[in-house]
Amino acid sequence: MFELxxxxxxxxxxxxxxxxxxxxLHHDARYPWVLLVPQRAGVREIHTLSKADRAALTEESxxxxxxxxxxxxxxxxxxxxxxxxxxxxxxxxxxxxxxxDAWPGAIWGAHPAxxxxxxxxxxxxERLRLAFADIEGFTAAS
Amino acid sequence: MFELxxxxxxxxxxxxxxxxxxxxLHHDARYPWVLLVPQRAGVREIHTLSKADRAALTEESxxxxxxxxxxxxxxxxxxxxxxxxxxxxxxxxxxxxxxxDAWPGAIWGAHPAxxxxxxxxxxxxERLRLAFADIEGFTAAS
Numbered sequence: 001m002f003e004l005x006x007x008x009x010x011x012x013x014x015x016x017x018x019x020x021x022x023x024x025l026h027h028d029a030r031y032p033w034v035l036l037v038p039q040r041a042g043v044r045e046i047h048t049l050s051k052a053d054r055a056a057l058t059e060e061s062x063x064x065x066x067x068x069x070x071x072x073x074x075x076x077x078x079x080x081x082x083x084x085x086x087x088x089x090x091x092x093x094x095x096x097x098x099x100x101d102a103w104p105g106a107i108w109g110a111h112p113a114x115x116x117x118x119x120x121x122x123x124x125x126e127r128l129r130l131a132f133a134d135i136e137g138f139t140a141a142s
Numbered sequence: 143m144f145e146l147x148x149x150x151x152x153x154x155x156x157x158x159x160x161x162x163x164x165x166x167l168h169h170d171a172r173y174p175w176v177l178l179v180p181q182r183a184g185v186r187e188i189h190t191l192s193k194a195d196r197a198a199l200t201e202e203s204x205x206x207x208x209x210x211x212x213x214x215x216x217x218x219x220x221x222x223x224x225x226x227x228x229x230x231x232x233x234x235x236x237x238x239x240x241x242x243d244a245w246p247g248a249i250w251g252a253h254p255a256x257x258x259x260x261x262x263x264x265x266x267x268e269r270l271r272l273a274f275a276d277i278e279g280f281t282a283a284s
Contacts, residue, residue, distance in 0.1 A: 046204055047204040047205070047207040047211070065188065077188075078225075080224065082222065084220070084246035084247070096226055103226060106224060108250075110251070
């Protein structure tokens with residue numbers, strides 16, 4: 001049975017779910033940063049998902065990426081499945097800007113995470129839920 | 143018309159092609175590191191590919207990732223579309239090991255690139271071509 005990894009649970013907040021993936025907002029306020037976590041138990045690599053699940057992940061990822069780029073006016077979306085630290089398969093979606101503090105490098109390891117200010121996390125979650133409302137099969141977390 | 147980005151051309155060597163993507167080996171010898179470059183002009187984001195091309199990229203990426211993990215006995219595959227520096231869409235496939243010099247962090251920015259020793263680049267290209275020979279539609283570079 002699928003259960004969200006404890007570290008992902010701690011470091012992120014729920015935006016909502018799609019047919020395959022849970023959508024989580026990372027608590028690092030430096031970047032608009034969303035994880036997609038396929039709700040399948042024991043999967044670590046994209047290539048070990050079933051072909052049908054991989055197709056679903058691909059389309060859910062593209063829809064989230066497009067919506068984030070539109071919402072934030074990002075210069076580039078970074079989409080990555082790394083998972084060296086947390087074994088549960090998760091795909092990072094990070095809105096990048098030529099003005100952000102890691103540009104043009106990768107964000108991982110560049111800076112310690114910064115906390116959202118009071119209220120800002122809730123506001124961002126709400127904006128993301130609105131931006132994702134058009135994606136087929138999206139259900140917002142309450 | 144599709145033309146390979148000059149920086150990718152310089153930093154990588156051709157392994158071969160798949161129906162959608164050119165497969166290139168990165169010259170940084172620290173990690174087995176392959177790029178897939180969809181042969182489509184002017185595309186920067188996965189979400190702006192056509193749905194059919196996105197499906198092809200997904201399956202080509204999964205096949206390359208599985209073959210690399212098998213060939214190298216990797217602990218984890220890192221698969222990432224970043225593209226903050228090189229605008230042409232390209233997807234990194236990096237075989238990672240608990241013993242590598244960036245583990246468990248990301249490889250980008252961790253260390254300067256290391257050169258392959260004489261002969262080692264050609265050997266790795268040949269091993270990759272053999273490993274990818276089973277992938278549908280693969281043609282080795284000569």
